[in-house]
Amino acid sequence: MKILSDSSNETGLAPTLLAVGVLLMVSVAALWQATMGFNAISTEDGRRLAVARQAVTLPAAAIHAPQADTLAHLLAGDGRVALVSFMYSRCNTVCSVLGSEFQQLQQAIRQRHLQHDVRLISISFDAADTPLVLTEYARRLGADPPIWRMVSIDQETQRTALLATFGVVVLPEANGEYQHNVAFHLLDRQGRLVRIMDIDDPLTALEQAAALAQGTRHVAPL
Amino acid sequence: MLRRCEFALVCLLGATLPWRWLEASMLRHMLIQLPLLLAAGWCFGGAAAPYLPRWSGYIAKIDQHGIFGLTALLAVSAYWMIPRALELSLTLPLIALTKYASLLATGAMLAGSLERACGVIQLFYLGNFSSMMAIAGIQYQNLPQRLCNAYFLDDQNQTGMALVLAALAVAAVWLWYWAPIFFTSNKETQHDIPNIQSPVHRHTGA
Numbered sequence: 001m002k003i004l005s006d007s008s009n010e011t012g013l014a015p016t017l018l019a020v021g022v023l024l025m026v027s028v029a030a031l032w033q034a035t036m037g038f039n040a041i042s043t044e045d046g047r048r049l050a051v052a053r054q055a056v057t058l059p060a061a062a063i064h065a066p067q068a069d070t071l072a073h074l075l076a077g078d079g080r081v082a083l084v085s086f087m088y089s090r091c092n093t094v095c096s097v098l099g100s101e102f103q104q105l106q107q108a109i110r111q112r113h114l115q116h117d118v119r120l121i122s123i124s125f126d127a128a129d130t131p132l133v134l135t136e137y138a139r140r141l142g143a144d145p146p147i148w149r150m151v152s153i154d155q156e157t158q159r160t161a162l163l164a165t166f167g168v169v170v171l172p173e174a175n176g177e178y179q180h181n182v183a184f185h186l187l188d189r190q191g192r193l194v195r196i197m198d199i200d201d202p203l204t205a206l207e208q209a210a211a212l213a214q215g216t217r218h219v220a221p222l
Numbered sequence: 223m224l225r226r227c228e229f230a231l232v233c234l235l236g237a238t239l240p241w242r243w244l245e246a247s248m249l250r251h252m253l254i255q256l257p258l259l260l261a262a263g264w265c266f267g268g269a270a271a272p273y274l275p276r277w278s279g280y281i282a283k284i285d286q287h288g289i290f291g292l293t294a295l296l297a298v299s300a301y302w303m304i305p306r307a308l309e310l311s312l313t314l315p316l317i318a319l320t321k322y323a324s325l326l327a328t329g330a331m332l333a334g335s336l337e338r339a340c341g342v343i344q345l346f347y348l349g350n351f352s353s354m355m356a357i358a359g360i361q362y363q364n365l366p367q368r369l370c371n372a373y374f375l376d377d378q379n380q381t382g383m384a385l386v387l388a389a390l391a392v393a394a395v396w397l398w399y400w401a402p403i404f405f406t407s408n409k410e411t412q413h414d415i416p417n418i419q420s421p422v423h424r425h426t427g428a
Contacts (some may be wrong), residue, residue, distance in 0.1 A: 004342055016283070018284075020290050023290060041304055043309045044368070101255075173374075181368070184248040206400055
């Protein structure tokens with residue numbers, strides 16, 4: 001055990017320095033990759049950044065809204081920009097905040113006459129949220145169907161695929177509740193996911209949605 | 223050698239067989255599975271070294287003063303403490319493979335690197351390692367948002383506390399190992415105290 005190294009070396013330091021140099025370059029490249037260019041440390045930041053860089057096409061999903069339909073049809077036939085959020089009706093924590101924020105958004109859409117540009121969609125990931133339950137929940141929250149639709153996805157595989165595409169991870173808790181990452185997802189007129197925004201500021205999210213709608217007003221939906 | 227191999231195998235199996243249980247919690251993933259992989263690498267490296275003299279020679283050439291292995295330790299631990307990277311190892315098989323490979327390889331080099339590194343170099347690297355873990359641990363506890371979508375917030379808090387404890391533990395073990403030399407008189411500080419890992423005295427000729 002030596003505190004200081006001795007200066008006698010059989011071979012020079014060159015191989016070591018070269019190896020360390022290569023190691024540092026590989027490490028920096030790996031760290032760059034892991035943080036998406038030193039921009040994101042958390043998975044959620046990474047998810048939002050990835051969507052901002054590249055729009056995501058959603059997989060096919062059969063929905064109940066509350067009639068049988070497909071998500072693509074619901075979105076495409078409409079041509080409006082959509083603010084989407086994932087929730088479940090039994091929620092007592094974050095999603096209930098989301099519920100009141102959507103009420104706020106609905107009110108703002110009416111006030112600013114954005115009904116022809118922006119719509120709201122709440123998608124439930126809970127298998128227990130049958131169309132009947134959702135209809136009741138929607139009524140309770142005062143959701144106005146032309147503006148704000150509540151949707152459930154019947155098939156487990158499609159639900160999983162949709163959640164995976166959005167990047168929403170649902171963790172069941174011991175008490176029957178769920179912990180999941182919450183956000184406003186902005187879909188463009190073609191139904192592609194183009195932006196993910198924080199739920200802290202619903203009116204800013206509405207601004208973004210309105211701006212997207214304005215910017216693409218003269219583009220005919222596919 | 224056989225005991226080392228057995229221990230290495232136990233560590234490796236402990237890290238891989240219950241992987242679902244280990245990876246279900248951030249605390250278990252980061253502070254049980256990853257250290258077990260490092261330990262497994264360490265023991266495999268130590269067990270295999272006498273049987274691979276040429277390979278050991280090459281490693282010794284690029285790992286003068288333990289610089290390469292200790293830099294690898296810092297790089298690998300920094301990478302796997304990035305929440306996004308850790309979470310990607312849950313879903314992408316390639317990243318998971320990289321996790322196992324990087325930790326086993328770093329562990330295999332680590333014993334040799336620490337042996338080759340003198341006190342000052344050990345202090346530099348292990349000091350950085352320890353403070354990096356402590357800072358990450360404090361951040362994990364302070365941040366209100368979840369860093370990994372796959373893990374609960376409570377889990378994140380606990381992992382933060384455990385990281386700080388681990389940082390203190392690394393520091394404590396290093397000090398305990400070096401305590402004999404700190405408590406001998408000045409005249410003896412440059413003496414070569416028998417390294418408990420290798421039975422052969424290294425004569426400095428000083």
